[in-house]
Amino acid sequence: MILTVTLNAALDVTYRVDRLRPRAGNRVRATAARAGGKGVNVARVLHALGHRTVVTGLAGGPTGAAVRRDLAAAGLTDELVPIAGESRRTVAVVDEEADDTTILLEGGPHVSAAEWTAFLDRYEQLVPHASVVVLSGSLPGGLPVDGYAELIRRARAHRVPAVLDADGEALRAALGEGPALVKPNADELAAASGSSDPYAGAEALRAAGARAVVASLGPDGMIAVTPHGSWRAAPPAALAGNPTGAGDAAVAALAAGLVAQTPWPVRLTEAVALSAAAVAAPLAGDFDPALHRRLLPQVTVEPLRTREGESPCR
Amino acid sequence: MILTVTLNAALDVTYRVDRLRPRAGNRVRATAARAGGKGVNVARVLHALGHRTVVTGLAGGPTGAAVRRDLAAAGLTDELVPIAGESRRTVAVVDEEADDTTILLEGGPHVSAAEWTAFLDRYEQLVPHASVVVLSGSLPGGLPVDGYAELIRRARAHRVPAVLDADGEALRAALGEGPALVKPNADELAAASGSSDPYAGAEALRAAGARAVVASLGPDGMIAVTPHGSWRAAPPAALAGNPTGAGDAAVAALAAGLVAQTPWPVRLTEAVALSAAAVAAPLAGDFDPALHRRLLPQVTVEPLRTREGESPCR
Numbered sequence: 001m002i003l004t005v006t007l008n009a010a011l012d013v014t015y016r017v018d019r020l021r022p023r024a025g026n027r028v029r030a031t032a033a034r035a036g037g038k039g040v041n042v043a044r045v046l047h048a049l050g051h052r053t054v055v056t057g058l059a060g061g062p063t064g065a066a067v068r069r070d071l072a073a074a075g076l077t078d079e080l081v082p083i084a085g086e087s088r089r090t091v092a093v094v095d096e097e098a099d100d101t102t103i104l105l106e107g108g109p110h111v112s113a114a115e116w117t118a119f120l121d122r123y124e125q126l127v128p129h130a131s132v133v134v135l136s137g138s139l140p141g142g143l144p145v146d147g148y149a150e151l152i153r154r155a156r157a158h159r160v161p162a163v164l165d166a167d168g169e170a171l172r173a174a175l176g177e178g179p180a181l182v183k184p185n186a187d188e189l190a191a192a193s194g195s196s197d198p199y200a201g202a203e204a205l206r207a208a209g210a211r212a213v214v215a216s217l218g219p220d221g222m223i224a225v226t227p228h229g230s231w232r233a234a235p236p237a238a239l240a241g242n243p244t245g246a247g248d249a250a251v252a253a254l255a256a257g258l259v260a261q262t263p264w265p266v267r268l269t270e271a272v273a274l275s276a277a278a279v280a281a282p283l284a285g286d287f288d289p290a291l292h293r294r295l296l297p298q299v300t301v302e303p304l305r306t307r308e309g310e311s312p313c314r
Numbered sequence: 315m316i317l318t319v320t321l322n323a324a325l326d327v328t329y330r331v332d333r334l335r336p337r338a339g340n341r342v343r344a345t346a347a348r349a350g351g352k353g354v355n356v357a358r359v360l361h362a363l364g365h366r367t368v369v370t371g372l373a374g375g376p377t378g379a380a381v382r383r384d385l386a387a388a389g390l391t392d393e394l395v396p397i398a399g400e401s402r403r404t405v406a407v408v409d410e411e412a413d414d415t416t417i418l419l420e421g422g423p424h425v426s427a428a429e430w431t432a433f434l435d436r437y438e439q440l441v442p443h444a445s446v447v448v449l450s451g452s453l454p455g456g457l458p459v460d461g462y463a464e465l466i467r468r469a470r471a472h473r474v475p476a477v478l479d480a481d482g483e484a485l486r487a488a489l490g491e492g493p494a495l496v497k498p499n500a501d502e503l504a505a506a507s508g509s510s511d512p513y514a515g516a517e518a519l520r521a522a523g524a525r526a527v528v529a530s531l532g533p534d535g536m537i538a539v540t541p542h543g544s545w546r547a548a549p550p551a552a553l554a555g556n557p558t559g560a561g562d563a564a565v566a567a568l569a570a571g572l573v574a575q576t577p578w579p580v581r582l583t584e585a586v587a588l589s590a591a592a593v594a595a596p597l598a599g600d601f602d603p604a605l606h607r608r609l610l611p612q613v614t615v616e617p618l619r620t621r622e623g624e625s626p627c628r
Contacts, residue, residue, distance in 0.1 A: 015405075015418055020336065022409075025417040062376035091329075091405060093418060095336075103339040104329055104407060 001077075002046055002255055003130035005123070005151065006039030006057035008108045008140040009080060011066050011089045012284065020095040020102060029096075035070040036090060036284060038136035038165060041248035042255070043076055044285035045274065051256055054079050056126055058119060058140065060109055061086030079126060081119045085109025085140075092244075101242070111142035123151060128158050131259045132180070134251060136165040145169050152177035163255050164210075165247065167191065175208040180258060182210045183251050189215045198223050199230070199304065214254060214271065216247050221272050223304065226264055230304035233268035235276045235295060245284025250275040265301040272299045315391075316360055316569055317444035319437070319465065320353030320371035322422045322454040323394060325380050325403045326598065334409040334416060343410075349384040350404060350598060352450035352479060355562035356569070357390055358599035359588065365570055368393050370440055372433060372454065374423055375400030393440060395433045399423025399454075406558075415556070425456035437465060442472050445573045446494070448565060450479040459483050466491035477569050478524075479561065481505065489522040494572060496524045497565050503529045512537050513544070513618065528568060528585065530561050535586050537618065540578055544618035547582035549590045549609060559598025564589040579615040586613045 016030040043053040055076050059067050060083035067087055071078040088108035094101050127133060133155045135148050144150070148170050152162040161180035164171065167188035175182070182205055184192060193201035202213035202225035212226035221234030250271040257267030277292035278284075330344040357367040369390050373381050374397035381401055385392040402422035408415050441447060447469045449462050458464070462484050466476040475494035478485065481502035489496070496519055498506060507515035516527035516539035526540035535548030564585040571581030591606035592598075 015420070017418070020416075022334065022336065022416045023414045025419055028418055028420045031420050062380060066376060091418075098337075100337045102334075102336045104331070104342055104405070105339055106329070106342045106345055 001052040001054050001130055002043075002132050002134060002259065003054050003056060003126050004039040004043040004046070004134045004136065006037040006055065006080075006137060007111075007119075007143060007147065008138050009035065009037040009040060009057050009059045009064065009067050009087055010106075010108070011063045011070075011087065012036030012092065013089055014092045014094060014283070016094045016096055019097045020093055033066065033070070034283070034285075035067040035074070035076075038248050038251075039134060040067075040071070040076075041245050041285035042134050042136055042165075042252045044074065045249050045252035045278070045287060046256060047074070047076055048287070048289075049252065049256060051259075053077065054126060054130070056080060056119075056122060058083045058109075058111060058115065059087045060084055063087040063089055079122060081115070081122050083109060083111055083115045085111065103244075108138070108140040111140050113142075116143055116147070120150070120154070124154060127155050127160055130155075130160050132161050132163060132255050134163045134165070134255050135174075136248065136251065138166070139170050146173040148174040149177045152179050161258055163251060163258065165251050172208070175205060175210050178209050178211060181212045181214060181254055183214045183216065183247065183254065185216045185247060186218065189213075199225065214250070214268070216250055216275065218243070221299075222250065222268060222275075224264055224268055225304075228264055231265060231268055231301050232304055233265075233272045233299055233301040235272050236298040236300075239276050239279045241279040242282055242284070243279055245281070245286070246275045246278045248284060249278035249287050268301050269296060269299045315366040315368050315444055316357075316446050316448065316573065317368050317370060317440050318353040318357040318360070318448045318450065320351040320369065320394075320451060321425075321433075321457060321461065322452050323349065323351040323354060323371050323373045323378065323381050323401055324420075324422070325377045325384075325401065326350030326406065327403055328406045328408060328597070330408045330410055333411045334407055347380065347384070348597070348599075349381040349388070349390075352562050352565075353448060354381075354385070354390075355559050355599035356448050356450055356479075356566045358388065359563050359566035359592070359601060360570060361388070361390055362601070362603075363566065363570060365573075367391065368440060368444075370394060370433075370436060372397045372423075372425060372429065373401045374398055377401040377403055393436060395429070395436050397423060397425055397429045399425065417558075422452070422454040425454050427456075430457055430461070434464070434468070438468065441469050441474055444469075444474050446475050446477060446569050448477045448479070448569050449488075450562065450565065452480070453484050460487040462488035463491045466493050475572055477565060477572065479565050486522070489519060489524050492523050492525060495526045495528060495568055497528045497530065497561065497568065499530045499561060500532065503527075513539065528564070528582070530564055530589065532557070535613075536564065536582060536589075538578060538582055539618075542578055545579060545582055545615050546618055547579075547586045547613055547615040549586050550612040550614075553590050553593045555593040556596055556598070557593055559595070559600070560589045560592045562598060563592035563601055582615050583610060583613045
């Protein structure tokens with residue numbers, strides 16, 4: 001099974017309004033809520049692709065209970081560890097007239113040292129059964145900044161590879177433990193590496209310990225810098241839609257490829273097609289399966305050829 | 315005791331953001347939540363003024379449970395009747411830089427006929443102990459449009475006067491049952507009466523059955539049209555702040571005045587001062603007690619003198 005870790009699980013709420021009027025009262029026409037957080041989105045995509053997945057992480061309070069009810073409804077195996085604090089909500093306000101979305105992101109709960117220890121115990125029970133662990137998203141307050149480093153170290157002790165989708169200090173502090181793959185977006189990569197060139201940035205993260213780096217570049221696709229070579233993969237055209245969850249779909253594809261040990265160009269093709277098919281779906285964690293199938297043969301993958309001292313990226 | 319009825323109780327959530335950026339992700343710096351709905355706000359003000367109050371109405375789901383926990387924390391007597399549906403939330407997004415607020419209002423749950431009957435049973439138990447009942451706010455889905463009419467009829471059977479703060483069809487359908495007081499704002503009064511002149515509108519609601527009408531006119535104060543005469547009351551100056559809850563504070567003062575049978579000019583003075591002191595408080599249901607005391611001697615009340623066929627309002 002694939003173990004996804006969501007330490008800051010969320011209830012993703014969607015409000016539809018006719019027109020979002022700032023500085024006024026806005027009647028919400030329709031409300032939807034479902035379990036979220038990047039790791040949950042990854043699990044949802046993997047589950048839809050037919051992979052056995054287990055969701056762990058931290059959830060608490062009435063909002064955490066709503067997250068867990070929704071995981072059960074979606075048929076996802078729930079191994080979340082309870083905490084005393086209230087899990088966060090995200091609120092996406094969809095302006096139907098303007099066809100755009102404004103997102104409000106709560107900060108999330110504070111986690112105690114005892115709760116973190118309880119999580120590590122659960123993680124130790126789950127990791128030996130995993131073919132890969134996926135660590136996604138922000139760390140809630142109270143967790144050590146090297147929390148992901150600790151989880152990668154423990155996975156490695158069981159010879160289980162780890163995929164990390166995090167940013168900032170949580171990402172930097174984890175590189176030294178040798179994650180099998182990190183997947184920053186362009187901004188996160190630049191922040192973590194100090195380089196605005198994605199290839200140079202990816203090489204810097206590899207030098208710091210990551211075995212492979214896949215950087216998502218939005219509509220431009222992805223670049224991968226790996227022990228087996230470097231590639232750029234791109235969709236046939238930029239797709240309009242909801243970019244939230246596109247990165248999570250890419251992570252799902254890359255984790256599945258890691259399990260199957262498919263060649264990198266195949267993994268990247270899957271990641272780009274699934275990511276684009278996720279952009280076309282209104283909710284994070286969903287993707288358009290017909291579009292996914294249609295896009296697969298249209299994704300282009302080309303090796304990045306580097307000349308001495310020169311980046312293959314613009 | 316004063317019985318307040320909130321059929322569409324809410325959890326009022328406040329999100330503070332540095333700057334609300336539409337079409338983007340916004341990190342919420344601070345989150346606060348408390349029990350709301352107009353009737354709950356009225357109860358909170360009455361409680362702060364030292365009146366024994368009981369909160370009834372309908373609440374359900376995890377959000378309803380959060381409402382009830384907060385009522386307990388505030389020391390308000392909770393006689394809410396449980397429903398299967400989930401109580402609504404309101405989300406007030408405070409833009410700290412611009413110092414303004416955008417509000418999102420969920421529609422609320424659907425109430426079954428059996429739940430409405432269960433509420434009527436509870437109401438019948440409570441009403442005989444009430445000196446006045448206050449009926450505030452919107453009717454959730456599933457309730458009969460003449461729900462407030464039914465509640466006023468039942469209160470009258472126990473010789474308990476009813477104060478109604480509702481609008482639209484819920485207000486119009488209730489007038490024939492003879493509420494002791496209705497308190498529309500200028501827009502609600504115009505919509506219910508078909509007249510843009512507040513005095514003529516108030517007379518029309520009286521003709522339809524309301525014994526007294528107090529219309530809140532925002533910073534201009536209020537007018538009252540009653541069996542004992544008509545008055546205009548105004549604060550010394552318009553106050554900046556949060557107008558949400560100002561109407562509820564006015565209703566609290568008017569209900570308290572009804573219980574004490576104070577002369578109308580005194581009731582209106584209280585209502586205007588309390589309303590203005592509520593505008594100065596950041597949360598609905600709160601008021602600034604020092605400002606309330608300071609404003610009381612500054613409120614002006616003057617009789618509305620009508621000449622034959624002429625409105626005393628501009």
